Amino acid sequence: MxxxxxxxxxxxxxxxxxxxxxxxxxxxxxxxxxxxxxxxxxxxxxxxxxxxxxxxxxxxxxxxxxxxxxxxxxxxxxxxxxxxxxxxxxxxxxxxxxxxxxxxxxxxxxxxxxxxxxxxxxxxxxxxxxxxxxxxxxxxxxxxxxxxxxxxxxxxxxxxxxxxxxxxxxxxxxxxxxxxxxxxxxxxxxxxxxxxxxxxxxxxxxxxxxxxxxxxxxxxVPVTHDPAEDPARFPVQYVIRPQTAEHPDFRGYAGKIASGVLRVGERVVVQPSGRTSTIEKIDALGQSVELAFAPQSVTLTLADDLDISRGDLIAPAGGAAVATRDITATVCHLHDRPLTPGARVLLKHATRTVKAIVKEIPSRLTLADLSQHAEPGELVANDIGRVVIRTSEPLAMDDYAVSRTTGSFLLIDPADGSTLTAGMAGDAFAAAAAAGDDEAGAWDF
Structure with missing residues (x-):
């Protein structure tokens, strides 16, 4: 092997x-x-x-x-x-x-x-x-x-x-x-x-x-997987600042590696700010390690003192997702209250939650025969369709085809906190198109 x-x-x-x-x-x-x-x-x-x-x-x-x-x-x-x-x-x-x-x-x-x-x-x-x-x-x-x-x-x-x-x-x-x-x-x-x-x-x-x-x-059934095959993504969950006499200037970033591998000495970028630094130390279960991989929970320290907070995403400098405020995605609507264009929502992606608005709903998919219904006007419970979303702040979101973890998100009602919609960024039907079958065209939105 x-x-x-x-x-x-x-x-x-x-x-x-x-x-x-x-x-x-x-x-x-x-x-x-x-x-x-x-x-x-x-x-x-x-x-x-x-x-x-x-x-x-x-x-x-x-x-x-x-x-x-x-x-x-x-x-x-x-x-x-x-x-x-x-x-x-x-x-x-x-x-x-x-x-x-x-x-x-x-x-x-x-x-x-x-x-x-x-x-x-x-x-x-x-x-x-x-x-x-x-x-x-x-x-x-x-x-x-x-x-x-x-x-x-x-x-x-x-x-x-x-x-x-x-x-x-x-x-x-x-x-x-x-x-x-x-x-x-x-x-x-x-x-x-x-x-x-x-x-x-x-x-x-x-x-x-x-x-x-x-x-x-x-x-x-094989579930073997090399973490290095996936792009490294580390959503920051908590910033550790003990400010003790022993460690007066310590600043660590704790969280769970969503995908990929991180190594000491690796050049990384913090998104969405775009600032770069180098991984100085990785702590896993209280011990220093040279590398860590998904789905380990670790604490990172960086060589530079950057402004990093919960919700930021640390990724390799040469392999980061593009931060954007405009997201096109396939979604499944979960709530009994319909999702309509113009709806103001909260979008939760990994550890980051931002305000967003549903700009349009281009189509709804009929799963029974894979046909599409253009401009449906709304999505009701159990509907699957395409949406275009505009966020108040940039998000570093992968396509769902690249990562099921950092390519997914939730839409939340800002009034009562209920979950409205589960989303998958990018073209969720790319696999069907790549199959090259004539019937796959029904999946094109």
Missing amino acids: TAPASGIEPLTTTALLRFATAGSVDDGKSTLVGRLLHDSKSVLADQLEAVEAASRNRGQEAVDLALLTDGLRAEREQGITIDVAYRYFATPRRRFILADTPGHVQYTRNMVTGASTAELAIILVDARAGVVEQTRRHAAVAALLRVPHVVLAVNKMDLVDYAEPVFARIAGEFTAYAASLGVPEVTAIPISALVGDNVVTASAAMDWYGGPTVLEHLET
Whole structure:
């Protein structure tokens, strides 16, 4: 194996994997998650007893594993997932944080929330129904959010007699559609979440399938990454000025490295001011180090005494983002109150929050068929569209295609502090255009 350019060992298969599940209502997302937790021995005894009791109270002979994730009373009463349910579990090979996201179109915004930090998305399809409108919608959201790995779980194979042609047809249709969106990788797995086929253990009923189970794929999907491949970005969270007798002139800048690698002696620029200096010292966990990388929390000291405060961004002098007040972005509107041109908002980017105004909304995307609606006038809850924003102060913001961390932002209501919109700077659909597929043109705004 070739050594990484940074000299830092890449993350191994024991690293944390964040993944999200999505699919249409009743496709079995919560049952799949419950099966993963149950069969991987990640459910506490008292939790399992409570679910068994709840299943009996509902007149069910078998344990309803969906109850392990559908925790809200409304979810259990309606039999659907409404909010994102986060669960942590681990196997000897890897640790996981999963987000079980709602399937109904009304809760598209919840999927955006759950998948925004995911490295893998499991999209479920009912083998009887095949690829439906909501399947395409969830694939489009995964592509929009740049989720690196997508798993197509063709569920309820027991209800179609474990027929290989059914699986092959669905897998072929979905893979072709995902390719048109620029999704880099799709792994198709035939499963029955209710019975447990190919979830944790291989299914004897589908001997024609020779691929991994869902858990095997989750444990082995590569998440190795060399931090040096990303541009270094350090949002300043706190300025440390102890002013003690021992350190009367100490000035340190504390925060979490958002991406990339920082080294002692490296020439850096502070944005948006544009002032430059050299990294004099890096402290990590109370010890001086020669280099630090994302996602470490560190304190930097610079060779020059500069005016730096919370919200400033430190980056390599030769690889900084261009600071601008005009931002064009793709957004998903999260609030029940519509977003309209002329709206005055707060824009939160990394550790910096500035005043902003929505100048225009050029278009809204219809995820069902990837068509665009020009000049929609407003974005309502769950809408995804393009916006042009003008900020009161310059921001050093990367394109979302460059960095999911420093290319994302939130729009906030200045009156009550509620989150209105999640945004992705730049052309969020560049991957589809780069795919070179004729269908990708539908993504051009």
